[in-house]
Amino acid sequence: MQTSTAISVQAFQALVNEIHDISATQAILGWDLETYMPEQGGPLRAKQMATLAKISHNMMTSPEMAEHLRSLRQPGVLEKLDTMSQALVREVGRNFDKSQKTPIELLQEIVETTAEAHKTWVEARANKNFKQFEPVLRKIISLNQRMAEAQGYGDSPYDALLYDYEPGLTVKQLDPQFKQLKADLVPLLKAIQNSGYTPQTDFLHQGPFPQNDQLAFSEQVLKDMGFDFAAGRLDLAPHPFSSGASSMDVRLTTRVDVHDVFSALSSSMHEGGHGMYEQGVNAALNRTPLAEGTSLGIHESQSRMWENLVGRSKAFWSHYLPKLQATFPSLKSVTLEQFYHAINRVQPSFIRVEADEVTYNLHIMVRYEIEKALIEGTMKVDEVPEAWAAKMQEYLGITPANDAEGALQDIHWSHGSFGYFPTYTLGNLYSAQFFNTAKQQNPALENDIAHGNLLTLKSWLNKEIHAVGKMESATTIVQRVTGEPLNARYFVDYLWQKYGDIFNIQR
Numbered sequence: 001m002q003t004s005t006a007i008s009v010q011a012f013q014a015l016v017n018e019i020h021d022i023s024a025t026q027a028i029l030g031w032d033l034e035t036y037m038p039e040q041g042g043p044l045r046a047k048q049m050a051t052l053a054k055i056s057h058n059m060m061t062s063p064e065m066a067e068h069l070r071s072l073r074q075p076g077v078l079e080k081l082d083t084m085s086q087a088l089v090r091e092v093g094r095n096f097d098k099s100q101k102t103p104i105e106l107l108q109e110i111v112e113t114t115a116e117a118h119k120t121w122v123e124a125r126a127n128k129n130f131k132q133f134e135p136v137l138r139k140i141i142s143l144n145q146r147m148a149e150a151q152g153y154g155d156s157p158y159d160a161l162l163y164d165y166e167p168g169l170t171v172k173q174l175d176p177q178f179k180q181l182k183a184d185l186v187p188l189l190k191a192i193q194n195s196g197y198t199p200q201t202d203f204l205h206q207g208p209f210p211q212n213d214q215l216a217f218s219e220q221v222l223k224d225m226g227f228d229f230a231a232g233r234l235d236l237a238p239h240p241f242s243s244g245a246s247s248m249d250v251r252l253t254t255r256v257d258v259h260d261v262f263s264a265l266s267s268s269m270h271e272g273g274h275g276m277y278e279q280g281v282n283a284a285l286n287r288t289p290l291a292e293g294t295s296l297g298i299h300e301s302q303s304r305m306w307e308n309l310v311g312r313s314k315a316f317w318s319h320y321l322p323k324l325q326a327t328f329p330s331l332k333s334v335t336l337e338q339f340y341h342a343i344n345r346v347q348p349s350f351i352r353v354e355a356d357e358v359t360y361n362l363h364i365m366v367r368y369e370i371e372k373a374l375i376e377g378t379m380k381v382d383e384v385p386e387a388w389a390a391k392m393q394e395y396l397g398i399t400p401a402n403d404a405e406g407a408l409q410d411i412h413w414s415h416g417s418f419g420y421f422p423t424y425t426l427g428n429l430y431s432a433q434f435f436n437t438a439k440q441q442n443p444a445l446e447n448d449i450a451h452g453n454l455l456t457l458k459s460w461l462n463k464e465i466h467a468v469g470k471m472e473s474a475t476t477i478v479q480r481v482t483g484e485p486l487n488a489r490y491f492v493d494y495l496w497q498k499y500g501d502i503f504n505i506q507r
């Protein structure tokens, strides 16, 4: 005989499954829009996606959902549910509470303002003129501040925004880690620049390296990594991303530059890391919001691990360089050392997305410090370009010539996203911390990678990080897997070891 709680859990899960089916469908429509949709499909596609968003929002905030959550969250009921149902009630309840706390007028204002902001940002960037973007950015910041007030927070309004991307992490926890990271990275960069050595990179950019050969090579590496092509695809898109509908349907995209032999492969490995996280989630969690990566930071740790700790390692290339040379004979005379040094060249530059492993996080520090000050109200919008230039000079030793090379380069603020940037650095920090544990627990790991056996790492990640999906939070996963909370030391040690060797410098 079924108890009333069991019936209520079933009805709750059925509703959650339907809501999730809609968001999975939205994801596929979004993927199609970026890949194969005919040009004229755009305007109606936007309406189709908006209709689905409205339906799922209505289901999510329905009296039926409110009643399910009310009865399942009662003391004495929740604790008796199985672990998965408890996690589901917690996760859905978190989203429900958020939507309850968010005034509908505020949401509408955000949608309208960001649509306008995006257009203004595109124009301002083309004109290299931050002034043009200022009024709408001011509005976006005030909307974000109102959102933070509506959601509530402890010490900093920025915490409330961070919560959307990295739940559980606060400014208080981030600041000391980031401060230490900055203190370690700036001298490392100086030492590299003073080493007097600049790796040769011209052979990476000659070619042409035909598109189909590059795609076939990327696909082979993804297969070797353990990406399952029976449960996923790789297609071309203007901006690489990964998305999908379930652990059995993961869509990766990449872009190919025929005069760059490394970028498509590198971005494929990056997106492959994201995609394998999604494929690795326990299939029992499908059709629920638990069937995805637990946070953006942990997600990025997976992509960064494959892109950098594996894909820019000497071990990896000792196996793959001969294969790459067989595909692209113009690389025939390049030695392993030359290739390894070329793909790890360090050079301060203005554009974040083109930055190397050493300078990348300094770009994030610039953005984090500025956006936190804007949200906390300690910096005014018209002070941004000057603050940007000063921080770039202090951390990277270069000053942007104009706003397009400076504060206008990233799309995030025009989307209304504040609190997103730190997750990129968190991804790098987590990746090194996880990889350190992976090596300790698999002493043959680097040797396996050097022999093209990438499945040792994949299996370890599946078991330790992927399988739980969103049933565990980022902080719980990091503590469980590595035995300690987030610790920037592993990333700094990794960089010093690698770049100390390449540039022959001492800490």
Ligand code: ZN
Binding pocket: 270, 274, 300, 303
């Ligand atoms: Zn990523």
